[in-house]
Amino acid sequence: xxxxxxxxxxxxxxxxxxxxxxxxxxxxxxxxxxxxxxxxxxxxxxxxxxxxxxxxxxxxxxxxxxxxxxxxxxxxxxxxxxxxxxxxxxxxxxxxxxxxxxxxxxxxxxxxxxxxxxxxxxxxxxxxxxxxxxxxxxxxxxxxxxxxxxxxxxxxxxxxxxxxxxxxxxxxxxxxxxxxxxxxxxxxxxxxxxxxxxxxxxxxxxxxxxxxxxxxxxxxxxxxxxxxxxxxxxxxxxxxxxxxxxxxxxxxxxxxxxxxxxxxxxxxxxxxxxxxxxxxxxxxxxxxxxxxxxxxxxxxxxxxxxxxxxxxxxxxxxxxxxxxxxxxxxxxxxxxxxxxxxxxxxxxx
Numbered sequence: 326x327x328x329x330x331x332x333x334x335x336x337x338x339x340x341x342x343x344x345x346x347x348x349x350x351x352x353x354x355x356x357x358x359x360x361x362x363x364x365x366x367x368x369x370x371x372x373x374x375x376x377x378x379x380x381x382x383x384x385x386x387x388x389x390x391x392x393x394x395x396x397x398x399x400x401x402x403x404x405x406x407x408x409x410x411x412x413x414x415x416x417x418x419x420x421x422x423x424x425x426x427x428x429x430x431x432x433x434x435x436x437x438x439x440x441x442x443x444x445x446x447x448x449x450x451x452x453x454x455x456x457x458x459x460x461x462x463x464x465x466x467x468x469x470x471x472x473x474x475x476x477x478x479x480x481x482x483x484x485x486x487x488x489x490x491x492x493x494x495x496x497x498x499x500x501x502x503x504x505x506x507x508x509x510x511x512x513x514x515x516x517x518x519x520x521x522x523x524x525x526x527x528x529x530x531x532x533x534x535x536x537x538x539x540x541x542x543x544x545x546x547x548x549x550x551x552x553x554x555x556x557x558x559x560x561x562x563x564x565x566x567x568x569x570x571x572x573x574x575x576x577x578x579x580x581x582x583x584x585x586x587x588x589x590x591x592x593x594x595x596x597x598x599x600x601x602x603x604x605x606x607x608x609x610x611x612x613x614x615x616x617x618x619x620x621x622x623x624x625x626x627x628x629x630x631x632x633x634x635x636x637x638x639x640x641x642x643x644x645x646x647x648x649x650x651x652x653x654x655x656x657x658x659x660x661x662x663x664x665x666x667x668x669x670x671x672x673x674x
Contacts, residue, residue: 328477329469332484333425333457334433334449341453344422347388348381348674351630353623353639354398359664361407361414370664377671382418386674389418390456392629393426393463394622396492400506405498412492415459421491423459427628430455431596432547438593439555439577446558451595452633458488460495509618516615519608532609534586536601541578544596548574592655595632599652600624606646631656638667 352360359366363375381387399415402408424430434451448454461468461484468487472480526532552572556564564572581597584590592598603624607613623643630637631652637660644662647653653660661667 328472328480329461329465329484330425330429330432332481333429333461334454336488337454337456338449340422340456341449344388344456346385348386348636349634350378350381350387350389350636350638351392351626351634352389352395353626353637353643354395355640356638356667357395357399357411357415360418361411368664370668374664374668374671377668378418381671381674388420388422389415390422390424390634391415391419391459392424392626393459394625394629396459396463397506397508398622403503403505405503408503409493409496409498412496416491416493419459421458421460421488423457423462424629424633425455425457425462426465427596427600427625428544428547429465430628430632431544431594432551434594434596435548435577436551436554439551455633459492460490461488510615510621512615512618515620519615522608523611529605529609530586532605533601534582536605536608537582537585537597540601540604541581541597545574545578548577552577592632595656596628598655599628599631602650602652603627603643603646606650627652631658631660634658636661636670638662 359371360375360378363371366372366375378387378389382389395415399408399411402411425433430451433454437448437451437454440446440448464487468484472483475483522535526535549572552574553564553569556568556572581590581594585597590598604620607615607620623640626639627637627643627647630639631647635658637647637653637658639660639662641662644660647660659670661670
């Protein structure tokens with residue numbers, strides 16, 4: 326496991342404690358743009374939302390954490406002025422507070438869950454262990470690589486320094502034309518797959534398990550990394566080649582799937598509850614067609630917001646899916662899409 330993740334786990338409880346008295350509000354891109362441009366809006370509701378958000382931040386009542394997904398969405402804005410204004414607003418309202426990537430959130434949650442199951446270690450909860458600075462989150466592979474050959478003290482100093490660098494500091498105007506990020510889902514492939522398997526599952530539970538079985542295969546590396554970390558912690562040494570080969574994430578994938586099938590897992594592994602549930606619901610609606618290529622991005626917003634924040638303001642369809650599945654209740658996160666109701670919520674804080 327990269328030392329950077331160890332660093333994040335050590336620093337995260339301090340960050341969590343620092344913001345413990347504040348309400349955490351997660352905004353999708355729509356609402357970040359609304360705050361950016363809202364002061365000049367002709368809509369009085371939008372202007373009031375903008376003013377109230379400013380008041381809540383300035384008073385110290387609220388903080389607006391971000392994620393790598395928000396960052397990448399902002400990088401889709403081709404207009405330099407608007408993109409840089411978005412980044413400046415994010416820097417201000419988030420104070421660079423960000424949850425780690427979905428994969429790292431899962432690794433942390435899996436590590437907590439397996440240790441609790443085995444009755445070893447007394448770790449902080451995943452909700453306390455997955456906070457960092459956005460610069461470390463989006464630059465994780467590069468920073469981890471750069472720090473490989475540094476001493477422990479120098480690594481910490483390096484990560485401390487990197488965590489204090491704002492997004493605005495790394496996104497200043499340059500003479501080189503900016504190329505917007507253009508990542509999208511494979512809409513054609515998703516629709517073809519949905520049609521091919523439209524009659525495969527007879528119940529929604531079967532549909533969820535089908536999605537889970539496919540998705541969990543993408544998480545074998547974080548499962549493996551966490552099992553290795555657990556071995557090192559327990560044995561106080563690195564595993565031998567044979568011991569490394571014996572660490573098999575497939576066994577844990579099968580166990581997790583079976584526990585979900587038997588309803589013995591609920592919100593302990595948020596990524597594995599939220600991601601497959603939302604995609605299963607999209608597939609369960611036979612008439613729904615994948616269109617804009619943003620479904621994975623939307624679902625990842627839910628993955629970031631629901632287990633980590635008090636409020637999540639997003640698009641109408643995503644809110645509807647979350648509420649239908651009662652994920653808002655499961656994770657105790659208020660989800661809203663209607664600007665009028667968002668204003669009511671903000672006024673109630």
